[in-house]
Amino acid sequence: xxxxxxxxxxxxxxxxxxxxxxxxxxxxxxxxxxxxxxxxxxxxxxxxxxxxxxxxxxxxxxxxxxxxxxxxxxxxxxxxxxxxxxxxxxxxxxxxxxxxxxxxxxxxxxxxxxxxxxxxxxxxxxxxxxxxxxxxxxxxxxxxxxxxxxxxxxxxxxxxxxxxxxxxxxxxxxxxxxxxxxxxxxxxxxxxxxxxxxxxxxxxxxxxxxxxxxxxxxxxxxxxx
Amino acid sequence: xxxxxxxxxxxxxxxxxxxxxxxxxxxxxxxxxxxxxxxxxxxxxxxxxxxxxxxxxxxxxxxxxxxxxxxxxxxxxxxxxxxxxxxxxxxxxxxxxxxxxxxxxxxxxxxxxxxxxxxxxxxxxxxxxxxxxxxxxxxxxxxxxxxxxxxxxxxxxxxxxxxxxxxxxxxxxxxxxxxxxxxxxxxxxxxxxxxxxxxxxxxxxxxxxxxxxxxxxxxxxxxxxxxxxxxxxxxxxxxxxxxxxxxxxxxxxxxxxxxxxxxxxxxxxxxxxxxxxxxxxxxxxxxxxxxxxxxxxxxx
Ligand SMILES: Nc1ncnc2c1ncn2[C@@H]1O[C@H](COP(=O)(O)OP(=O)(O)OP(=O)(O)O)[C@@H](O)[C@H]1O
Ligand SMILES: [Mg+2]
Numbered sequence: 101x102x103x104x105x106x107x108x109x110x111x112x113x114x115x116x117x118x119x120x121x122x123x124x125x126x127x128x129x130x131x132x133x134x135x136x137x138x139x140x141x142x143x144x145x146x147x148x149x150x151x152x153x154x155x156x157x158x159x160x161x162x163x164x165x166x167x168x169x170x171x172x173x174x175x176x177x178x179x180x181x182x183x184x185x186x187x188x189x190x191x192x193x194x195x196x197x198x199x200x201x202x203x204x205x206x207x208x209x210x211x212x213x214x215x216x217x218x219x220x221x222x223x224x225x226x227x228x229x230x231x232x233x234x235x236x237x238x239x240x241x242x243x244x245x246x247x248x249x250x251x252x253x254x255x256x257x258x259x260x261x262x263x264x265x266x267x268x269x270x271x272x273x274x275x276x277x278x279x280x281x282x283x284x285x286x287x288x289x290x291x292x293x294x295x296x297x298x299x300x301x302x303x304x305x306x307x308x309x310x311x312x313x314x315x316x317x318x319x320x321x322x323x324x325x
Numbered sequence: 326x327x328x329x330x331x332x333x334x335x336x337x338x339x340x341x342x343x344x345x346x347x348x349x350x351x352x353x354x355x356x357x358x359x360x361x362x363x364x365x366x367x368x369x370x371x372x373x374x375x376x377x378x379x380x381x382x383x384x385x386x387x388x389x390x391x392x393x394x395x396x397x398x399x400x401x402x403x404x405x406x407x408x409x410x411x412x413x414x415x416x417x418x419x420x421x422x423x424x425x426x427x428x429x430x431x432x433x434x435x436x437x438x439x440x441x442x443x444x445x446x447x448x449x450x451x452x453x454x455x456x457x458x459x460x461x462x463x464x465x466x467x468x469x470x471x472x473x474x475x476x477x478x479x480x481x482x483x484x485x486x487x488x489x490x491x492x493x494x495x496x497x498x499x500x501x502x503x504x505x506x507x508x509x510x511x512x513x514x515x516x517x518x519x520x521x522x523x524x525x526x527x528x529x530x531x532x533x534x535x536x537x538x539x540x541x542x543x544x545x546x547x548x549x550x551x552x553x554x555x556x557x558x559x560x561x562x563x564x565x566x567x568x569x570x571x572x573x574x575x576x577x578x579x580x581x582x583x584x585x586x587x588x589x590x591x592x593x594x595x596x597x598x599x600x601x602x603x604x605x606x607x608x609x610x611x612x613x614x615x616x617x618x619x620x621x622x623x624x625x
Binding site for chain 2: 150170171174175176177178182184188189190192193197201202204205206207249253
């Protein structure tokens with residue numbers, strides 16, 4: 101899965117995160133919390149090799165992130181699904197083509213996948229909006245499309261960065277529901293959020309562990325959450 | 326992925342890969358237009374090289390094997406000197422045949438200059454003897470010495486004096502034509518490189534998204550390479566067609582203007598300009614591929 105040994109990262113000379121030593125247990129459900137600017141997005145970027153640790157070691161699915169080539173990084177992205185904080189769509193392609201983009205760029209888009217795609221689009225409740233361009237979607241629709249894209253490759257790990265960032269409470273619960281379903285299918289889920297209410301809502305449905313970023317370090321949160 | 330693999334994927338066509346990079350209307354039109362213009366110029370540069378090549382060959386081979394002897398002598402001696410010269414020529418190795426130009430031929434030669442009424446027989450026109458040499462050729466200096474002894478009024482004109490600079494000029498012209506073709510290829514490569522670089526940096530965000538969803542560099546590069554190669558191929562095909570039509574419509578340069586030897590292509594030579602579009606596509610393929618991989622390496 102994802103493991104770190106004394107990993108550190110800093111954008112400038114000052115490290116933002118340091119002394120990260122942890123290992124995500126397969127099939128678990130994690131929350132990552134901390135105030136805005138604490139480094140949640142930065143931590144997730146270390147988890148999908150968008151950033152490499154400035155010191156220490158990050159191991160992703162058994163591979164040392166610091167020593168693999170660009171092609172291996174590309175291949176890792178097929179096994180680690182990511183919902184980005186700002187979604188990251190290709191604005192000129194319809195939503196369903198954005199959702200199937202991971203299949204397209206790895207040459208795995210076959211006509212047989214069309215059915216799976218339609219099913220997935222329906223699962224996130226976007227059937228009626230499948231042909232719309234991403235800029236025409238609402239915030240919640242974008243988040244659901246991003247989630248669909250993150251899971252289309254059937255990844256082992258799903259990282260979600262503020263998946264409920266700009267949606268109402270009802271939509272937040274719906275997105276949480278989708279992530280819990282994925283976890284029940286055996287996938288490791290890590291959600292970065294500063295929404296404590298969401299974490300509390302999740303605790304009634306799933307055995308969730310909470311990681312908190314504090315003073316540049318990530319620790320298992322205590323019982324106060 | 327290998328270059329051959331890329332070229333194959335390009336030919337097979339990957340419509341999906343083509344869609345992931347947004348179309349840019351104006352840049353596309355401009356690069357098609359530029360490659361059309363370049364191909365058009367290439368057709369003419371090629372025609373120029375080939376025509377001057379033909380000219381050089383004709384002057385150096387056809388003229389090399391014929392020369393003339395001019396005999397200027399008082400009328401009374403003319404006949405005798407002519408015989409003397411012909412006798413000398415018969416004994417000279419390297420001469421295939423020699424014959425005196427008849428009065429009628431001489432009149433035909435002079436008519437364009439003096440009109441048909443000319444009484445050639447009454448004029449002190451020199452007698453001309455035409456020599457056709459064997460491929461091995463003869464020793465011009467030796468022949469001159471013998472002629473000086475046997476027929477003092479005879480002058481050997483072996484054409485080399487004025488032929489050499491013309492052959493040289495034609496050869497130079499051919500070289501310039503090939504250099505122009507080379508420059509056109511380089512300019513096309515540079516133009517495609519610039520256009521591809523502009524497209525790559527305009528699409529930095531697209532490239533970022535493609536990477537986030539697991540695209541390898543080879544895939545991203547291919548989307549750009551394919552587009553620029555096909556554009557260049559289209560433009561070059563149109564430009565080549567236009568250039569070939571232009572050359573086909575040139576007025577036929579017959580005997581009168583043989584200096585131009587017809588700038589056109591003849592027979593199988595028409596196949597040569599057809600190589601321009603594929604060559605242009607090859608240049609575009611290589612240029613975009615290099616630019617794409619360089620840019621992708623530099624990004625991040
Ligand atoms: N590319 C960058 N260059 C320099 N500094 C950066 C960069 N990205 C983030 N930072 C800084 O690093 C810190 C952590 O950013 P990060 O995005 O990881 O925070 P976050 O916990 O995800 O915050 P939020 O909850 O607002 O999303 C911030 O102070 C931010 O300004
Ligand atoms: Mg963030």
